[in-house]
Amino acid sequence: MVLDRQQTATPTLSWHWNWKLLLFVGLFLPLTVALGFWQLQRADEKRLLLDLQQQREANGPQPFASISGDVDNQFLAVRVVGHFDNERTVLLDNRVRHGQPGYEAVSLFKVAASEQWLLVNRGWLAGGLDRRVLPSVPKVTGEQTLSGHLYQQTTPPLRLGDNGWQQQHWPQIVQSLQPAEAEPWVGETLFPYLLRLDQRAPGALQTGWTIVNVQPGKHTGYAVQWFAMAVTLLILTVFASSNLGAVLRGRFGKTGEGSADE
Numbered sequence: 001m002v003l004d005r006q007q008t009a010t011p012t013l014s015w016h017w018n019w020k021l022l023l024f025v026g027l028f029l030p031l032t033v034a035l036g037f038w039q040l041q042r043a044d045e046k047r048l049l050l051d052l053q054q055q056r057e058a059n060g061p062q063p064f065a066s067i068s069g070d071v072d073n074q075f076l077a078v079r080v081v082g083h084f085d086n087e088r089t090v091l092l093d094n095r096v097r098h099g100q101p102g103y104e105a106v107s108l109f110k111v112a113a114s115e116q117w118l119l120v121n122r123g124w125l126a127g128g129l130d131r132r133v134l135p136s137v138p139k140v141t142g143e144q145t146l147s148g149h150l151y152q153q154t155t156p157p158l159r160l161g162d163n164g165w166q167q168q169h170w171p172q173i174v175q176s177l178q179p180a181e182a183e184p185w186v187g188e189t190l191f192p193y194l195l196r197l198d199q200r201a202p203g204a205l206q207t208g209w210t211i212v213n214v215q216p217g218k219h220t221g222y223a224v225q226w227f228a229m230a231v232t233l234l235i236l237t238v239f240a241s242s243n244l245g246a247v248l249r250g251r252f253g254k255t256g257e258g259s260a261d262e
Contacts, residue, residue, distance in 0.1 A: 047216040
């Protein structure tokens with residue numbers, strides 16, 4: 001009996017290709033691999049962004065007068081002296097915090113002893129159920145010393161229709177805000193970065209902005225999922241296109257039977 005089992009031939013590996021299956025794999029295998037590498041790239045980009053923000057915040061605030069708008073000032077901590085223009089305010093619409101819709105209030109700020117104007121994002125205000133009733137933005141009078149960090153949106157904003165600028169209508173309600181786009185409406189030359197206030201700065205509302213919407217670790221996790229999907233797809237294709245399953249069963253089954261007989 002032992003001899004009969006040992007003489008049983010192990011199946012030879014053979015292939016039986018299915019062109020429909022190969023076409024499917026040929027399309028989706030490169031896609032899953034590409035998406036995995038794309039997620040790793042996104043993780044690196046977010047990590048560099050967070051490192052830049054932490055580094056520039058650690059350097060402490062710089063005097064606004066020493067800063068040029070022609071260089072990279074993203075997340076640069078600054079200190080600036082001047083006056084708020086309480087008559088011209090922009091409300092950034094569709095800003096949700098803690099599940100509640102609202103606005104971010106952006107005020108014009110005249111830098112002291114210069115002709116420079118700055119857009120200052122003072123933070124978040126809750127909106128009401130009736131969108132026709134706008135929140136009241138507290139006025140700040142007199143000369144103020146502000147602290148915060150400079151910010152410039154680096155990707156095209158997502159807009160639902162027209163941005164909403166209206167001639168001589170304040171407060172303006174817009175979906176996104178770029179200083180260059182706002183200049184014709186405010187009638188002033190604006191510094192190319194917004195100033196996002198620190199929580200303790202004069203005029204600050206609910207501050208605190210999310211630097212990245214998705215953390216680098218989550219992107220890495222997504223990449224692992226895509227790579228795992230690619231490996232799974234490849235393994236299933238090999239089994240579906242060959243008799244590898246029978247070969248493995250024959251080889252390991254024979255080994256197991258021989259051990260049992262002994």
